[in-house]
Ligand SMILES: O=C(O)CCC(=O)C(=O)O
């Protein structure tokens with residue numbers, strides 16, 4: 001059996017069935033899975049070098065000018081998900097058709113009708129301001145931890161991205177932002193996680209901020225539930241059985257980040273709040289305050305400033321969907337510069353499959369004359385390639 005076949009076989013193991021074996025806990029299955037993951041990780045190192053899921057790296061003077069001074073007035077579409085969530089007849093098909101169109105053209109949209117209470121979102125921003133207003137020493141007391149490649153806690157400024165494959169320009173200055181991140185409690189590794197893995201603490205919390213943890217976790221749960229409801233929609237878009245994606249999302253990845261950008265007076269010189277990049281997740285749900293700063297690369301190649309719209313979340317598709325759909329869907333380039341006089345706050349929620357999910361070209365995205373462009377890769381390995389650690 002070749003490496004890939006073995007990995008496919010390992011990934012598709014039915015753990016519900018396997019758990020019926022009295023010796024499941026000590027069974028070699030876990031060892032096999034580990035072997036499969038290691039082999040896959042080794043290969044991932046070369047995958048990034050041959051096919052770049054981010055698309056063209058834009059690094060010339062003209063491209064930088066377009067990023068720094070957005071002048072596009074092209075439309076960012078709106079997706080109203082209510083007809084699907086309410087179970088209206090034909091609602092799923094109607095919403096999926098619009099989602100498909102958006103994902104092949106712009107890759108960013110305002111999500112309306114999402115059912116996350118406005119007061120929860122307002123409270124989340126209030127908690128973010130509270131946290132970021134703490135004295136630096138108190139914030140630094142909340143360490144940055146890395147559990148199974150998922151990072152939580154406080155980060156003063158962005159990590160050194162020299163080894164990473166996040167940015168789409170070279171030599172970007174360190175990003176001007178700080179953040180607090182929280183990951184899914186219980187972990188996101190998938191069926192191959194051991195009991196010990198499952199029990200590991202995933203998050204660190206500030207002391208003396210009563211209510212902070214509850215609000216952050218409450219929003220995390222709400223937005224994860226919303227994100228999971230997208231999976232049958234994606235299956236509809238891609239003409240797959242409605243439960244097609246279930247096995248990839250046993251323990252979904254969900255990283256929530258409370259981002260804080262100080263004002264930035266000088267534009268240019270490769271200095272950004274967040275340098276131009278694509279997101280690596282399957283999709284990202286962004287709660288925005290009313291302070292602009294995010295700009296998105298539109299179909300014309302010009303960039304557009306994205307204003308916040310009350311009652312909506314801004315959503316974009318990421319690198320996982322590009323690989324899964326063999327380039328049918330976009331992972332659109334974007335960046336942030338806070339040119340305002342006031343601090344800017346935003347809250348992205350990065351949503352993806354379990355770490356051990358094998359991302360390989362979907363059966364409906366390949367065929368005669370359309371070979372898969374990307375090699376299969378686990379989500380954990382794709383993350384490793386992206387972050388360089
Ligand atoms: O703050 C924003 O508006 C966007 C943040 C973002 O692009 C990211 O965290 O990947």
Ligand SMILES: [Fe+2]
Pocket residue numbers: 277278279334
């Ligand atoms: Fe992003």
